[in-house]
Amino acid sequence: MAPIKPLKLPLAAAEVDRAAHLRSDEKYLSSAFSDGQVLIFFEEKFAVINDQVLFLKGSTLGAYQSQTDYFLGTKDSTAFFIRHLVAEVDNQFEYKTLRQIGAFLSARDIGLTVHAQGLANWHQKHPRCSICGGATNVVLGGAVRKCVDDQSEHYPRTDSAIIVLVKDIQDRILLGRQKVWPKHRFSTFAGFVEPGESFENCVVREVGEEAGVQVSEINYLGSQPWPFPASLMIAFEAITNTPQLARPDGDEIEEIRWFTRADMKAAIADKSLILPLEISVARQMIKAWYGTGADIDLVGEESWR
Incomplete structure (x- = not known):
């Protein structure tokens, strides 16, 4: 694998x-x-x-x-x-x-x-100062806001979030479905990095919380901005040796499914699986795992929620 x-x-x-x-x-x-x-x-x-x-x-x-x-x-x-x-x-x-x-x-x-x-x-x-509550003006061509009263400068924030493709030793992938998503819409697992937390520790925590499995062999895949509204998605793949423990958390994730490549192709064909948007990190990770034929076999309905 x-x-x-x-x-x-x-x-x-x-x-x-x-x-x-x-x-x-x-x-x-x-x-x-x-x-x-x-x-x-x-x-x-x-x-x-x-x-x-x-x-x-x-x-x-x-x-x-x-x-x-x-x-x-x-x-x-x-x-x-x-x-x-x-x-x-x-x-x-x-x-x-x-x-x-x-x-x-x-x-x-x-x-x-x-x-x-x-x-x-x-x-x-962010029209107002987070220190004194006063009004702020746009400066430096839109890159900064400056407080009219205390002259403090404020910079655009970016929220770091990990997103991870979970695989088992048989090279199946685990996808989950959130309650707020349309029926049949599944994706990889993701979550925001908490204060004082590394990306790798966040991967372990989020997968454990949402899907119940332990992961190791964490491999960095890339990153891309996700301005909806202000995230930076840091992508990883990880291996679990405890696939039998997989279960949805029942809070954010209400259903999880293991997929082989044949399972995924069949699910796309019979419309029992909706994948994330083409521009998303999740979609690109799934396609990279699927390999040859992804642009043909995985074409179907897609959804951002």
């Missing part, structure tokens, strides 16, 4: 230079916005055309607005921004979520949209 090789994860693409050295240059940001390419974001959705994110030249949107226009970086001398609308100006655009369009985007646009959504979500949910 060979370990899975490091994964190339869809949302981990990074082709744009974030150019942090330019964030403090207001003159640059103002002029670059005019000639730059701007994404439009409103209520967790991007303006799109034919399932591709829509880029507008900044000059068509008016002047640079430091409180709602966030700098994303540069590529080939082009500057990229996101305009974060707090109210829909008009209905000229079609809007879709990153979950809906992510599988259709180029590596460049994936990197931009993940960065953009992460920033926009954070600004939306």
Whole structure:
């Protein structure tokens, strides 16, 4: 049973230079916005055309607005921004979520949209100072918020979460179903890293809590941002020598199933299994385990919840 090789994860693409050295240059940001390419974001959705994110030249949107226009970086001398609308100006655009369009985007646009959504979500949910409760302003091109009263600086947070593909010595994989998910929707196990906890210890704890099995031979597979709203998913595979102890916790996980490759192919065919989204770490881990034929055999209904 060979370990899975490091994964190339869809949302981990990074082709744009974030150019942090330019964030403090207001003159640059103002002029670059005019000639730059701007994404439009409103209520967790991007303006799109034919399932591709829509880029507008900044000059068509008016002047640079430091409180709602966030700098994303540069590529080939082009500057990229996101305009974060707090109210829909008009209905000229079609809007879709990153979950809906992510599988259709180029590596460049994936990197931009993940960065953009992460920033926009954070600004939306952290308008005030966590120290004194005062109002904060956007500074450094959207990378920081600064308190008007005590001058403290606040940075976007990212919540670390592990996600793990559990296998037994027969190379079966164990998947679970949460209560809030649609019928037949199964996925790998995941959970947030707690204060003072290593990734490896979190893997052992989460799998033990949710599925009841003990794991070892923990192997790192990769990581990717998951801006729904602000996570970084750190992917592992692990082996259990106690498959007979597998059971759902009854709280978060209400059903678990062991799958061989033949089991999974049959379950997809008879629609008794719904897999996670193509852009998810879970889907990519499952496909890597399945191996040859995954892009054909595992095509079916998919769900993010």
